[in-house]
Amino acid sequence: MNLSIEQQQKLLQAATRAKVAAAMAAIERAQQELGTAASLLSSLQYGHPAQRATSKLYDRVHAHWYRVQRLQHDRRVRLDPANTAAVLAGAAQLQGSLS
Numbered sequence: 001m002n003l004s005i006e007q008q009q010k011l012l013q014a015a016t017r018a019k020v021a022a023a024m025a026a027i028e029r030a031q032q033e034l035g036t037a038a039s040l041l042s043s044l045q046y047g048h049p050a051q052r053a054t055s056k057l058y059d060r061v062h063a064h065w066y067r068v069q070r071l072q073h074d075r076r077v078r079l080d081p082a083n084t085a086a087v088l089a090g091a092a093q094l095q096g097s098l099s
Contacts, residue, residue, distance in 0.1 A: 002092070002095075003088075003091060003092075003095070008088060008091075011087060011088070011091055012078065012079060012084060012087060012088075015079060015083070015087045016077060016078060016079055017072060019079070019083075020068065020069075020071045020072050020077070021072075023068055024065060024068055024069060027061060027064060027065045027068060028065065030061055031058060031061045031062055031065065034054055034055075034057050034058040034061060035058055037054050038051050038054040038055045038058055041054055
């Protein structure tokens with residue numbers, strides 16, 4: 001039994017949302033690391049310029065997180081052809097092993 005077109009679309013939408021969520025989590029980790037670095041630099045004499053630059057990077061990463069978050073609601077965002085094929089092949093393999 002093959003997946004219907006509707007089932008394939010739902011599967012691909014879920015895979016796309018999962019990719020965006022994973023990207024957002026990675027960006028959050030980067031933001032946390034930059035926050036830690038800025039805090040460490042602030043305790044150093046003559047570290048203020050580096051701390052200030054790191055804080056600016058933190059702010060840019062924070063703003064970027066919101067840009068990536070918007071992808072979750074953009075219906076035009078889809079997996080590229082290679083990832084689409086991989087997801088559908090994985091689903092077919094799983095379906096075959098369950099039959």
